[in-house]
Amino acid sequence: MNTNEIITIIVDDEQSCLKSLESDLSRFPEIRVVATCTSPDNAAREIVRLQPDLLFIDVEMPGMSGLELLSRIQSDIHSDMRIVFYTAYDKYLLDAIRASAFDYLLKPYKLNELDALIARYRFHIAQSDKVNIEQSLRRMLLCNTKLAVQTISGLVLVKCEDILLFLYLKEQRCWQMMLVPDRKLYKLRMSTTAKDLLGINSSFVQINQDCIVNLNYLCTIENVTLKCGLYPPFTDIDLTVSQRYYRRLREVLDIL
The missing domain is CATH 3.40.50.2300 (Response regulator)
Incomplete structure (x- = not known):
């Protein structure tokens, strides 16, 4: 992507x-x-x-x-x-x-009119999106304050601990946020990337190409299958770490 x-x-x-x-x-x-x-x-x-x-x-x-x-x-x-x-x-x-x-x-x-329009759009994005995603989200969540997350349906106020995981919807090309305790789902903007989400807080780790999970809810990872177990009441959610991301995950975990 x-x-x-x-x-x-x-x-x-x-x-x-x-x-x-x-x-x-x-x-x-x-x-x-x-x-x-x-x-x-x-x-x-x-x-x-x-x-x-x-x-x-x-x-x-x-x-x-x-x-x-x-x-x-x-x-x-x-x-x-x-x-x-x-x-x-x-x-x-x-x-x-x-x-x-x-x-x-x-x-x-005229082509130069279209060129000028796209140049204005690029400037607008450079001035606004970077601040909104990479700076504001990280700063507000690290301070444990509520953050207004822009979804496709409106703003959602959350704290870091409110977010269970993010799932990437391939057909719709956007990330979806799952909240606790009721597993409510919110689709994020198409411009939101995995890098943006991982930058919010060190608690978020990517376990495969389509899933970013909050480490605070991750309970177990099986040795052979690399299947994940989440803490109750989320034990029924089926997640698996890919070999590629397992190496990265081990680097951020304190393993005895």
Whole structure:
């Protein structure tokens, strides 16, 4: 998984415009267009499912405007998603500003306009995401204070000891946080990486490619199978350490 990827979706009912923008975005190695949609209904499903970092959305579409589409799914998308309204009509500029758009791209755009837009996005990420994930999370959890974790559905207030483990969902390409005591699950932003999670606190260790566990709940590791046992009431959760991560795990454990 490329941690620098900018997950992107394009929504435009005009196939030629959609393909043109997709082609122009391919010039940026960090941008990964994961879906292109020509209908608002399909777009709504894909945006909620994939939770992109960057969304290009046409304003005028048959049946539902881009503004109406965003209003419909607003409660189901993460707050860090950056919206670029993409249209041939500048009359929607004020509405785009009111909808907290990140930028506004008029058709037909020039390549230098698209270049400037992506440069602004890169600068925005450099100034905000790094602080939010790598600094704020670590500082607040180490101080044993509650942290507001940004999930795709909203903010969740937790302490380090509230987190049992993180599981990576391959199909949805995002990490999921499991809390104690009720095992409630929360999907995290797609931009959140294993490195980010491991940096929160030294109690979190990665036991395989798709699982990071809180050491405070890890009870046993079998010699041959490397199966893990968690403390009650979590003994029914089936976890196994991979050979690759077992070597690293032994380095952080005090073994008698």
